[in-house]
Amino acid sequence: MAKHHSHQDCDVCPTRAQNPVCSVDGALSRVQDVRTTSRYSAGQVIFYAGNDPLGLFTVQTGLVKLEALSPEGDAHTLRLMGPGCILGYRALFASEPYRATAIAVEDSQLCFIPKTEMLKVFEEFPAVAMNLAKQLSVDLRRAEEKWVQQIDHQAPSRIAEALLFLTDHFSTQSWTRREIAEWAGTTPETVMRTLSTYEKQGLIALDGKSIRILSRPSLSEKAHRT
């Protein structure tokens, strides 16, 4: 409900440099006056699967997840986007509706650029499109890797990998068993049992809901075994 819209100076935007759009010479000023800032509280939806793309979002602060919901109702986390990451480019390039729902994991501030403006930017600054194509290529590699891992590695292995990935990339976040399960392609119960095992083995320390990693190497070892 608390969704504020406002204009704000790109000069003070902390994500300007590492952003695939704004880091391109000239593109920033082109985009400056057509953009909007929106705030979302944790749990709020940014866009829904099935809808047509509106434009491009950039995460300025906070954390956003792309989640696919199965007909039976269980969620799967496809991608996670922190500050500097773009949101909505896949649907835009493919001219397809969104295939997943974007949800704020924690309180987040996003920057929005309408679709029609973005198409103009692509024409004026091909480097922007190239940057996004590079991002798509990395996303594709990760997605295909994830499928392969889902087949080759057992749940404990995938959970170890999830722990490493999530703490590596989003260390501030305190992840719930459910969130880890939705990322690792398993259930909260299996995550729990695995965490208990890893705790007994001294790889991690559990204190209530918080998980502290004691031995990255050993966890990494688990992640790479079947």
Place this chain on the structure above:
Amino acid sequence: MAKHHSHQDCDVCPTRAQNPVCSVDGALSRVQDVRTTSRYSAGQVIFYAGNDPLGLFTVQTGLVKLEALSPEGDAHTLRLMGPGCILGYRALFASEPYRATAIAVEDSQLCFIPKTEMLKVFEEFPAVAMNLAKQLSVDLRRAEEKWVQQIDHQAPSRIAEALLFLTDHFSTQSWTRREIAEWAGTTPETVMRTLSTYEKQGLIALDGKSIRILSRPSLSEKAHRT
């Protein structure tokens, strides 16, 4: 061994129109004199995972698979490319080594354009890069869908989906149990058992190695159930 290189007129190329590169005005003539044609027999490798990208391939005739090999030695088919499809763009855009090995499924003829030339083409004809970005976007959707299906759907369901997809897109090919398994993320034995069941139910007909689909609707129904 029987790998022939030759120059050949793009005018007679059957895949020119639906090809993301050559269909762009002007790009064809730009590419015409830097391209090469290569022939591969079924089973031959076009490039290996781990190597740096050489350039872009186009499938003119035949069928090529992108396959990831697990450390334990079992293969997974990531993507399949028929006539008109491009090969090697993900690694090129990402500036990464190939993550998968490309193998000719049947005797195939490919067109090759070196990396340095492609980069020039991207600058001269941004529409080419846009077309490939669109392709990447579709690939990404499919890859993410595949991961979700791997979790949500049981083997019989995924096999039904595989049968439909493979016959839809590559109807000429006669698929082995192993190839279906590598696409569906399961084992040849499970594919076999499932095929037997589907035959008993009258959904398909098995005659030796050949599989004939008797009821697409019923198979589709199976594919969408858990």
Place this chain on the structure above:
DNA sequence: CGTGTTATTGAAGTGTATCAAATTGCGTGG
């Protein structure tokens, strides 16, 4: 201070991988 969510562990059920063995089919070379 309840109420709903998360954590935690147990017990049961089952889908599917794995191993094994027999049969069929196919390509290759003698």
Place this chain on the structure above:
DNA sequence: CCACGCAATTTGATACACTTCAATAACACG
């Protein structure tokens, strides 16, 4: 052209990892 060998097919038996269901405990929240 046949015979051989190797790969693909087919079916059975076994094992087990993981989901599912369930029940309690700890916690966060308005």
